Amino acid sequence: MDEKKYFVHQSSYVDEGAKIGEGTKIWHFSHIMSGAKIGKNCTIGQSVTVENRAVVGNGVKIQNNVSVYGMVEIEDDVFLGPSMVFTNDLNPRAPYPKHGNWIPTKVKRGASIGANATIVCGITIGRWAFVGAGSVVTRDVPDYAIVVGNPARIVGYMCECGFKMRGVKYPVEKEQKYTCSNCGKKYQIKKEGVFLDES
Numbered sequence: 001m002d003e004k005k006y007f008v009h010q011s012s013y014v015d016e017g018a019k020i021g022e023g024t025k026i027w028h029f030s031h032i033m034s035g036a037k038i039g040k041n042c043t044i045g046q047s048v049t050v051e052n053r054a055v056v057g058n059g060v061k062i063q064n065n066v067s068v069y070g071m072v073e074i075e076d077d078v079f080l081g082p083s084m085v086f087t088n089d090l091n092p093r094a095p096y097p098k099h100g101n102w103i104p105t106k107v108k109r110g111a112s113i114g115a116n117a118t119i120v121c122g123i124t125i126g127r128w129a130f131v132g133a134g135s136v137v138t139r140d141v142p143d144y145a146i147v148v149g150n151p152a153r154i155v156g157y158m159c160e161c162g163f164k165m166r167g168v169k170y171p172v173e174k175e176q177k178y179t180c181s182n183c184g185k186k187y188q189i190k191k192e193g194v195f196l197d198e199s
Contacts, residue, residue: 018050021058036068039076053100057109071102071121078107081115081133088121108143110160117152130158144187144194145170157194159185168194 005022008014012030021040026032028046035052038044042056045064050056053070060074063082068074072086088102103121107113111125114133125131129141132148141147144157146164157165161183168178168189177197178187186197 045082063115069102070100071104073104073106075107075109077110079112081113081117083116084113085116085118086121087119090121128158128160142193159183159187160196161185165194
């Protein structure tokens, strides 16, 4: 590891065997374990743990008090809010350890997970999806969907830029095209999901 290419606060620990990309900043009281992989230009907040077999992409922001457990994969440009929670075992028992046989979870590119949300293992959070603060997510979240509550449910859709798609309801009643009033990105709204229009 070449520490000149990324920053680690003196109160944090980076174990030998961890891989960290250039430009990443690791702040106070955090622990990056051997076998963890963190990409370029990430911000790792205070009291964050990234475990062995956890993968964090490029440009990810992890706020304070988050643990990224083994078998959790975070793609590029994801935002993890303060004190949000991942799990990697559906039915843990102290006397019956799984010995690393964890259940994988994936958070796809650009998704945002709000403060104190809980992500039950074995699911996928879609690209640019938005999980509201305090939500408990127990099933897959589609691309661009906004989910809130316990259990989390879809209440709408959000543009990549973070503005809600006004007038686009779930479930989709009719197929349409949508242009974001904030950034101008264009989408196709279909019954099977929301898709960026790259034509």
